[in-house]
Amino acid sequence: MGFLGRSRVGLRRLDGESPLRLVLLLCSFALTGYAGVRLLSGDWFGIVLWFAGAAVLHDLVLLPLYALADRAVAAVLPAPAPARWINHVRVPAFVSGVLLLVWYPLILGRQERRYENATGLSADVFWPRWLLITAALFGASALWLVIRVAIRGWRRRPGARGGGAEAGAAGSDGSAASDASDGSGASGPSDGERKPPTGPAGPTGPAGPSGPAGPSQP
Structure with a gap:
């Protein structure tokens, strides 16, 4: 178990991912190699020539053609x-x-x-x-x-999206503003009413002398 654990850690360090991904990658390489051997078992020179010609044809002919076609479509x-x-x-x-x-x-x-x-x-x-x-x-x-x-x-x-909520919020804001204006009109004086003027305070007379206290009744 210790050896398997160490080998698993080594595989993870080698690939950087899970060991299953590395195994699948190696299987794909093996399958590609088998297909290449079977493919080159016949006219291998023709196959190699086809791959080289395809690369040259793509880079020198096809790439400029579809780049120009892409620019033309973007302009249209x-x-x-x-x-x-x-x-x-x-x-x-x-x-x-x-x-x-x-x-x-x-x-x-x-x-x-x-x-x-x-x-x-x-x-x-x-x-x-x-x-x-x-x-x-x-x-x-x-x-x-x-x-x-x-x-x-x-x-x-x-x-379609959030319009109803925005309309409801605007309606609630309008009603709140109208309520506030009504309350302020009710608490303050109206335009037709005036407060009576307050006159100056009259002079305060001097306090009279207090007489002596009479004898207390028995």
Whole structure:
């Protein structure tokens, strides 16, 4: 048990997280290595050439193209529109582009005979299905944008969120102010009434002399 505890602490120090995460990461590396060995067992030179060409094609051709397309879409959108609205164009375009990049030999009809000989199925369905998936992606993104705009407009309505409470508070403040004004009018003199003038105090006469006390009766 002590050895297992020490090994667990060592794994936690090595990975920085739980040991389960490290085990899953090692399993993914092993699976990737197995897939690479199986993939390179055939035409390994063609596979390596494809990966190198894909990297060069992406960095020198595709990256400038979709950067320009992104700028063009941002320029087409109206000025008051939030910048995050462009993600409703970026996300479906990205997914559609990835599907085209992976399946372009069949979508563009470059490998129809090889696919039909290997599977016995027709390769004519890839082009219309890719178009259908692209249309569905953009349609779903547009629908989500409409829902977001509707929710945003509803939240900005005066009575949708806290409007009733603010109106009630304003009404209570008005009634309190009117009550205070009524009370102050009742306690003070009205405009038609005047206080009688107070005259100067008269002189106070001197106190008379007090006589001697008479004899007390027995």
